[in-house]
Amino acid sequence: MTTAPPRPHPWTGSAPPPARGARLAFSARRLRIAAVYGTLLAATTAVFAVSLMVGDYAIALPDVLLALTGEGKRLDVFFVQGVRLPRAWTAVLVGVALGIAGGVFQSLSRNPLGSPDIIGFTGGASTAAVATILVFGGTMTQVSIGAVIGGIATAGLVYLLALKKGVQGYRLILVGIGINALLLAVRDYLMTRADLTEAVAAQVWMIGSLHGRGWGEVIAVAIGVGVLGPAVLALGQRLRLMEMGDDTAHALGVPVQTTQVTALILASALTGAAIAVSGPIGFIALAAPQLARRLARTTGTPIFGAGLMGALLLVTADLVGQRALAPAQLPVGAVTAVIGGSYLIWLLYREWRTGRA
Numbered sequence: 001m002t003t004a005p006p007r008p009h010p011w012t013g014s015a016p017p018p019a020r021g022a023r024l025a026f027s028a029r030r031l032r033i034a035a036v037y038g039t040l041l042a043a044t045t046a047v048f049a050v051s052l053m054v055g056d057y058a059i060a061l062p063d064v065l066l067a068l069t070g071e072g073k074r075l076d077v078f079f080v081q082g083v084r085l086p087r088a089w090t091a092v093l094v095g096v097a098l099g100i101a102g103g104v105f106q107s108l109s110r111n112p113l114g115s116p117d118i119i120g121f122t123g124g125a126s127t128a129a130v131a132t133i134l135v136f137g138g139t140m141t142q143v144s145i146g147a148v149i150g151g152i153a154t155a156g157l158v159y160l161l162a163l164k165k166g167v168q169g170y171r172l173i174l175v176g177i178g179i180n181a182l183l184l185a186v187r188d189y190l191m192t193r194a195d196l197t198e199a200v201a202a203q204v205w206m207i208g209s210l211h212g213r214g215w216g217e218v219i220a221v222a223i224g225v226g227v228l229g230p231a232v233l234a235l236g237q238r239l240r241l242m243e244m245g246d247d248t249a250h251a252l253g254v255p256v257q258t259t260q261v262t263a264l265i266l267a268s269a270l271t272g273a274a275i276a277v278s279g280p281i282g283f284i285a286l287a288a289p290q291l292a293r294r295l296a297r298t299t300g301t302p303i304f305g306a307g308l309m310g311a312l313l314l315v316t317a318d319l320v321g322q323r324a325l326a327p328a329q330l331p332v333g334a335v336t337a338v339i340g341g342s343y344l345i346w347l348l349y350r351e352w353r354t355g356r357a
Contacts, residue, residue, distance in 0.1 A: 029297070032297065033302070036292075036296045037304070037305055040309055040312055041308060043312055044312045048092065049061065051084060051319045052064045052085060054323060055084070056326070059080065064076070067081060086215045087212075090210050090218050090277060091314045092311045093274075094210075094314055095288070095311035096307040097225050097310070098281065099292075099310020099311065099313075100225075100229055100267070100304075102116065102306060103288070103301045103303040104232060105267055106290070106301050107243055109170075111173055114173055116267070117286060118176070120154055120179040120183060121151050121155055121158070121267075122180075122280050122282070123180040123184055124151050124153060124154025124157075125150045125268075126150075126187065127150060127184070128149055128153070129146050130187050130190055130206065131150075131187075133198065134191070134193075140276075144220055145276075147273075148269050148272035148276065154183065154268065158172065159264055161175045161179070162175040187206075191203070206280060208333020209279055209332060211329060213278070221276075221277045224270060224273030228266050229270070232267065232303060235266075238254050239259070239263060239300070241254050278332075279333060281332060281336055283341070283343065284313055284314055284336055285310070287313065287343045288306045289306035290347070291309050291313075292306045313336070313339075314336070320335050
């Protein structure tokens with residue numbers, strides 16, 4: 001039995017090459033991803049500009065541009081360069097860090113609930129930071145170091161407890177939730193043993209806020225993102241292959257356990273660097289990777305897109321927190337909790353409807 005020859009193209013009269021459809025689909029997918037990432041970047045830039053303009057002391061956009069160069073009214077320069085610009089940059093960089101970290105955890109667990117604030121890494125970083133504040137009376141630098149160490153230590157503990165013939169996503173999440181509950185209990189115990197002044201300071205930090213953040217915080221989180229972000233992105237291809245299963249990834253030459261450990265350490269350090277300057281801001285790491293994935297329609301978790309989405313979500317949430325009840329300000333952690341809680345309910349409902357929960 002012979003196969004029929006390919007049918008001629010209705011316009012050219014010749015048969016198209018077999019891979020042409022695949023190449024076109026690949027090109028269309030890349031164009032869509034580029035368009036989505038460009039839109040996220042443009043939207044973040046627009047919200048960033050608005051955050052420099054609005055406030056109790058409003059500044060027009062042309063005056064903002066002058067103030068960025070050090071020109072214009074002295075009061076404009078003070079508010080733009082000294083108050084609003086470092087806060088906006090902190091929001092962007094913390095959002096990038098949390099988005100990338102959330103993308104890594106969801107890729108490793110192969111579960112949309114696999115984010116650092118759900119499975120304990122945020123709890124480890126925040127507990128270590130609170131202990132540094134309450135027990136050691138640490139400075140901001142020491143709190144930052146403590147948060148990073150706490151996040152990495154929690155990652156190592158969760159990984160070791162979840163390790164049984166490889167790390168399975170559901171086991172990683174369940175172990176992380178249990179460790180998170182224990183860490184939160186330790187944190188609450190430390191709060192009860194602290195004096196009132198220290199407890200209030202720690203409680204304000206735990207809410208998650210960008211109020212009063214200056215250039216010191218911007219530099220700290222920028223160093224974390226600049227060093228750890230490229231290292232995580234370099235693992236992107238391995239993580240995408242591992243989402244197909246450990247056996248498949250191993251057959252394709254991916255060192256599975258080495259990649260898991262490296263990715264966990266890097267993502268936990270990113271989480272700690274973000275939390276150290278902003279407090280434990282929830283749900284950005286949970287929502288950003290999934291929203292970026294749905295917009296770009298990718299099969300795997302888009303690490304770079306998750307960072308862009310995290311920046312947009314956090315700078316927008318901070319702007320809402322500043323202006324929703326003006327002149328009073330809401331901590332950005334409260335705003336993200338409302339948005340993220342609603343998103344989590346929708347996600348659980350969707351998982352239930354599709355029979356995966």
